[in-house]
Amino acid sequence: MAKSFYKLCDQQTVYEVTEERLKAYEELKNDLTNAPFPLMPDWKLPLKLYIDACGEGLGAALHQTQIINDKPVEGKFASFEEKLSQKKKDMGKAKWNAFA
Incomplete structure (x- = not known):
């Protein structure tokens, strides 16, 4: 999403406003301002597991x-992620959900 901004990090790059950069800026701004924020769990309320x-x-x-x-x-209060090793990748999709 912010890929078009990376070019601006080079000191030799002349800043040029393009449609691609304007669109990327608006998408990034929207995603950052509407991002879910962490919640403190209320153990009396139901949970959703994704x-x-x-x-x-x-x-x-x-x-x-x-x-x-x-x-x-709706907010997230706990998460887990793991990059698959080649061994786990070779096990197939049916077993991936069991690991998750």
């Missing part, structure tokens, strides 16, 4: 919806 497994890694996150400022807000 898991994902792909060819590169595994991930899991515990989320909970709480009422904040009179609005329901």
Whole structure:
């Protein structure tokens, strides 16, 4: 998402506003200002467990919806991720979810 900004880190680069950079800026700004924030768990409320497994890694996150400022807000309070070793990659998709 921020890839088009990397070119600006080079001191020899002349800053030029392009459509690609404007779009990347707006997307980055939106994602950063609307990103989920960590919550303190309320153990009286239900939890949601999200898991994902792909060819590169595994991930899991515990989320909970709480009422904040009179609005329901879903936030993450615990997460795990792991890059798959070649041995685990060779095991196949069916076993990836078991690892997650």
